[in-house]
Amino acid sequence: MKNNIVEKIWQQHVVHRQAGFPDVLRIDFALLHEVTSAQAFAMIERKNLSVQNPEHFLATIDHSIPTRKNRHEIYDKTAKNQIELLRKNCQNHGIPLCDLDSSHQGIVHVVGPELGITQPGMTLVCGDSHTATHGAFGSLAFGIGTSTLAHVFAAGAILMKQPKVMRVHFNGQLPANTYAKDMIMYLIAQIGIGGATGHVIEYTGEAVTALSMEQRMTLCNMSIECGAIAGLVAPDETTFAYIKDRPYAPKGQQWETAKSYWQSLSSDAGCRYDQTIELDITDLQPQVSWGTNPEQSIAINQVIPFSNKTKESLDYVKLKSAQSIAGLTIDWAFVGSCTNGRIEDLRVVADILAGHKIAKQVTMYIVPGSEQVMHQAQKEGLDTIFTEAGAEFRMPGCSMCLGMNDDKVPPGSRCISSTNRNFIGRQGTGSITHLASPATVAFSALAGFITSSYAEQQPQKEAS
Amino acid sequence: MNTAIKQIKGLCAPMMIDDIDTDIIIPAQYLTQTSKDGYGQYAFSRLKQADADFVLNQQKYQTAKILIAGDNFGCGSSREHAVWAIQELGFQAIIAPSFADIFSNNARKNGLVLIDQPLEICELLAAAAQQNDLIISIDLVNAVFKTDQQTFPFVINPFFQHCITEGQDELDYLCSHLSEIKAHHQNAKGQTIFLAGAGVAQ
Numbered sequence: 276m277k278n279n280i281v282e283k284i285w286q287q288h289v290v291h292r293q294a295g296f297p298d299v300l301r302i303d304f305a306l307l308h309e310v311t312s313a314q315a316f317a318m319i320e321r322k323n324l325s326v327q328n329p330e331h332f333l334a335t336i337d338h339s340i341p342t343r344k345n346r347h348e349i350y351d352k353t354a355k356n357q358i359e360l361l362r363k364n365c366q367n368h369g370i371p372l373c374d375l376d377s378s379h380q381g382i383v384h385v386v387g388p389e390l391g392i393t394q395p396g397m398t399l400v401c402g403d404s405h406t407a408t409h410g411a412f413g414s415l416a417f418g419i420g421t422s423t424l425a426h427v428f429a430a431g432a433i434l435m436k437q438p439k440v441m442r443v444h445f446n447g448q449l450p451a452n453t454y455a456k457d458m459i460m461y462l463i464a465q466i467g468i469g470g471a472t473g474h475v476i477e478y479t480g481e482a483v484t485a486l487s488m489e490q491r492m493t494l495c496n497m498s499i500e501c502g503a504i505a506g507l508v509a510p511d512e513t514t515f516a517y518i519k520d521r522p523y524a525p526k527g528q529q530w531e532t533a534k535s536y537w538q539s540l541s542s543d544a545g546c547r548y549d550q551t552i553e554l555d556i557t558d559l560q561p562q563v564s565w566g567t568n569p570e571q572s573i574a575i576n577q578v579i580p581f582s583n584k585t586k587e588s589l590d591y592v593k594l595k596s597a598q599s600i601a602g603l604t605i606d607w608a609f610v611g612s613c614t615n616g617r618i619e620d621l622r623v624v625a626d627i628l629a630g631h632k633i634a635k636q637v638t639m640y641i642v643p644g645s646e647q648v649m650h651q652a653q654k655e656g657l658d659t660i661f662t663e664a665g666a667e668f669r670m671p672g673c674s675m676c677l678g679m680n681d682d683k684v685p686p687g688s689r690c691i692s693s694t695n696r697n698f699i700g701r702q703g704t705g706s707i708t709h710l711a712s713p714a715t716v717a718f719s720a721l722a723g724f725i726t727s728s729y730a731e732q733q734p735q736k737e738a739s
Numbered sequence: 740m741n742t743a744i745k746q747i748k749g750l751c752a753p754m755m756i757d758d759i760d761t762d763i764i765i766p767a768q769y770l771t772q773t774s775k776d777g778y779g780q781y782a783f784s785r786l787k788q789a790d791a792d793f794v795l796n797q798q799k800y801q802t803a804k805i806l807i808a809g810d811n812f813g814c815g816s817s818r819e820h821a822v823w824a825i826q827e828l829g830f831q832a833i834i835a836p837s838f839a840d841i842f843s844n845n846a847r848k849n850g851l852v853l854i855d856q857p858l859e860i861c862e863l864l865a866a867a868a869q870q871n872d873l874i875i876s877i878d879l880v881n882a883v884f885k886t887d888q889q890t891f892p893f894v895i896n897p898f899f900q901h902c903i904t905e906g907q908d909e910l911d912y913l914c915s916h917l918s919e920i921k922a923h924h925q926n927a928k929g930q931t932i933f934l935a936g937a938g939v940a941q
């Protein structure tokens with residue numbers, strides 16, 4: 276029997292199967308954060324149940340914390356309560372927590388891989404839709420709701436139907452100045468925000484195997500934006516090299532055993548997929564979103580398409596069809612999030628900003644994905660480059676990716692952002708978001724308008 | 740045990756907008772609460788503010804129990820708050836051409852009934868709900884719903900059907916397999932699970 280990687284992982288984790296019922300699926304690890312866990316703890320406490328294997332959980336604080344230096348002072352009372360409740364819950368149930376003074380605090384999807392928790396072949400869940408990030412390691416990782424988290428607490432398993440599998444094959448190689456972010460945005464624009472609903476995506480092709488682990492995380496991260504349950508990449512030497520020697524990684528003889536198991540997970544030649552999509556990226560251009568969902572994206576040299584279904588989006592972002600996206604004046608630039616807040620992203624940004632100043636009217640926040648990322652950036656002197664360019668280098672957290680902490684794009688302001696969602700109000704009430712790669716964000720911050728190079732052209736007038 | 744629900748009958752509210760995302764249903768700024776209630780008042784707040792005639796602003800739909808919605812309902816984040824908010828508004832079922840995966844899972848766990856119907860039927864129902872008081876009765880045992888003129892079959896997840904109509908709690912069902920699950924974990928350690936150094940995170 277020839278199997279794809281998802282089928283292989285699934286078979287390893289099915290505890291019980293009954294016709295017409297969902298499978299009982301073993302969960303190997305769960306990550307949690309302050310926003311979606313409180314009610315799950317309450318659910319199991321109400322039933323007098325305890326957490327199974329608390330060492331197979333890890334909590335971090337990321338969504339609702341400030342990213343200013345004195346972040347211990349949380350002014351918002353409900354956010355403060357939420358964080359204190361997480362501390363109490365973790366303590367009561369024996370779950371390790373990367374608190375604000377831990378050297379591993381950070382965005383949940385940055386911290387997991389950093390600690391070597393995310394490993395090939397495992398099932399990993401988190402009460403967060405961007406859990407697909409961890410699929411970069413060949414793990415089956417997906418977002419769950421709060422009730423399902425309660426299931427994982429109490430049973431170490433969930434109820435789930437075996438998903439369909441879609442293969443997305445990238446032909447060709449990434450051209451210069453394009454990144455995994457551009458690949459995934461291109462895919463979403465092609466298949467739409469519901470294009471992969473009900474499926475787990477396996478990303479294949481030379482361009483995918485050529486990506487670093489951090490780039491693979493960016494690729495898998497946005498799988499949810501085309502509706503996929505998860506996205507993954509088969510593990511290979513790049514994967515193993517990244518995991519080796521990290522705190523949770525197997526050591527000694529266990530490492531060899533693990534590696535040979537991980538190597539067996541790759542999809543068999545000639546295996547079946549429910550759907551296959553092929554995309555050629557030989558001529559891929561930097562991608563920028565123009566509208567109010569991630570499918571509304573174009574190459575930077577294209578104009579906003581005409582459609583009678585996008586009027587509401589265009590009104591909100593104050594743009595018109597046939598208008599070009601390049602040259603559009605911006606007020607804010609944001610680099611960060613679980614999509615693009617890792618050290619490689621910051622290096623790309625530093626390379627571009629070094630020796631230059633960002634445009635006067637632009638406020639730029641650069642927010643590392645974790646304490647580890649922050650320290651590494653400081654060690655390499657990137658923080659100085661950022662500050663000298665006129666950007667703010669802040670403390671780790673979700674920050675401006677979603678409007679639920681102090682960092683918000685003001686109403687009516689236009690932000691170019693390395694994040695994953697441009698939903699209406701996502702970065703703050705009335706904010707306008709343009710998604711792009713960290714490189715495009717950096718170039719645009721310097722120019723003061725959307726561009727993917729050291730720009731010489733003049734900004735265009737805003738559409739009225 | 741939960742309360743067994745075999746039938747839902749109520750007024751329909753039409754909201755034929757595609758891709759209603761979880762940020763629209765309940766914006767992130769309201770997610771710092773730690774209880775399951777209190778979200779209804781903020782649900783769809785942007786749409787409510789933007790348009791005085793928005794369906795949920797209209798007096799006649801205040802008692803609606805069934806929402807008729809557009810394609811890809813509930814896309815975006817995993818926040819279960821979206822389901823809690825909709826239920827707090829009084830909705831017990833949503834009929835739409837399709838739903839996002841995590842939203843569907845969350846809905847099932849809370850007994851919110853989601854019914855997939857082709858776009859034409861959703862449009863038909865929405866139009867009817869706009870013009871008159873459209874009352875629909877959903878028979879969960881036989882998986883059909885009825886207006887006063889027509890009967891429509893729908894596909895129901897058999898496990899969800901079992902849980903909602905029998906009052907079976909999913910977590911209780913899962914826990915009935917607990918010893919099997921524990922043994923499975925035990926066997927996997929060192930074979931397919933290779934987590935070392937737990938606790939090093941501190």
Ligand code: SF4
Binds near residue numbers: 338695
């Ligand atoms: S960075 Fe953004 S997408 Fe990622 S976990 Fe935080 S809020 Fe969610």
